[in-house]
Amino acid sequence: MADASQVGLVIDEVDFPVEEGKLREFAVAVGHGDPRSVPLTFTTVAGHWRGQQAMVELLGLELARIVVGGSEWEYHASIAVGDRLRGRRVVKAVAQKQGSRGSMMLITLETRFHRSDGQLAVVQRDTLIELPA
Amino acid sequence: MSRFERTAGPITRTQIVRFAGAAGDFNPMHHDEPFALSAGQPGVFAMGQLQAAMLAAMVADWLGAENVVGYGVRFRDKVWPGDRLVLSGEVTEELDGVRLCELKATRKADGALVLTGWARARV
Numbered sequence: 001m002a003d004a005s006q007v008g009l010v011i012d013e014v015d016f017p018v019e020e021g022k023l024r025e026f027a028v029a030v031g032h033g034d035p036r037s038v039p040l041t042f043t044t045v046a047g048h049w050r051g052q053q054a055m056v057e058l059l060g061l062e063l064a065r066i067v068v069g070g071s072e073w074e075y076h077a078s079i080a081v082g083d084r085l086r087g088r089r090v091v092k093a094v095a096q097k098q099g100s101r102g103s104m105m106l107i108t109l110e111t112r113f114h115r116s117d118g119q120l121a122v123v124q125r126d127t128l129i130e131l132p133a
Numbered sequence: 134m135s136r137f138e139r140t141a142g143p144i145t146r147t148q149i150v151r152f153a154g155a156a157g158d159f160n161p162m163h164h165d166e167p168f169a170l171s172a173g174q175p176g177v178f179a180m181g182q183l184q185a186a187m188l189a190a191m192v193a194d195w196l197g198a199e200n201v202v203g204y205g206v207r208f209r210d211k212v213w214p215g216d217r218l219v220l221s222g223e224v225t226e227e228l229d230g231v232r233l234c235e236l237k238a239t240r241k242a243d244g245a246l247v248l249t250g251w252a253r254a255r256v
Contacts, residue, residue, distance in 0.1 A: 032189075032193060
């Protein structure tokens with residue numbers, strides 16, 4: 001079970017290239033038609049470089065009770081093929097919420113992706129919901 | 134344009150697998166039918182990030198990817214192979230050269246809400 005003491009905990013760190021082939025695969029899968037721009041949610045490709053199972057175990061969550069409630073992105077600087085993105089995933093917030101079937105935990109994870117020149121490019125936040133037992 | 138809408142899909146298993154390869158999400162629930170059935174689901178269903186990225190692609194075409202400063206979604210319902218989605222957005226506010234837009238994705242067949250979202254974009 002998640003708790004407020006986990007705020008600030010570093011879950012993992014990724015460092016990966018923005019590759020043309022992966023970009024193309026992503027764009028075709030989602031119907032992103034503009035070849036000059038990177039799909040807005042492209043940082044989800046970080047999934048190749050970090051494990052959800054390890055995250056769930058580190059936070060002491062029960063996988064069967066976890067759903068992703070939502071995701072959001074902030075755009076600070078452009079990214080392009082040839083860049084590398086480096087980001088640390090941290091626990092940003094843990095909150096308790098009363099639902100109709102009991103108490104749920106909302107866990108917000110944040111990754112700030114920096115380019116290799118050090119410039120902050122994209123901030124991604126995912127909110128996990130730990131459903132009542 | 135203060136409003137934008139398009140229909141996407143139908144979602145196919147091939148598309149789900151392609152997105153699994155793109156995003157690195159190999160949770161078997163999304164591509165392995167026997168696994169999904171054994172978990173009590175009627176079959177495989179799309180990962181939420183697939184429809185989130187489809188809605189984002191609409192936003193990029195509508196507002197221009199280079200203008201978008203923020204984008205977010207909440208997952209409301211599952212999307213199944215065969216589903217067509219109606220993706221739409223509407224400008225609700227404009228302040229200091231930034232437009233705030235409300236977004237949603239609904240299932241075409243029954244109108245069920247599958248995603249709600251927002252985008253902020255420079256004018």
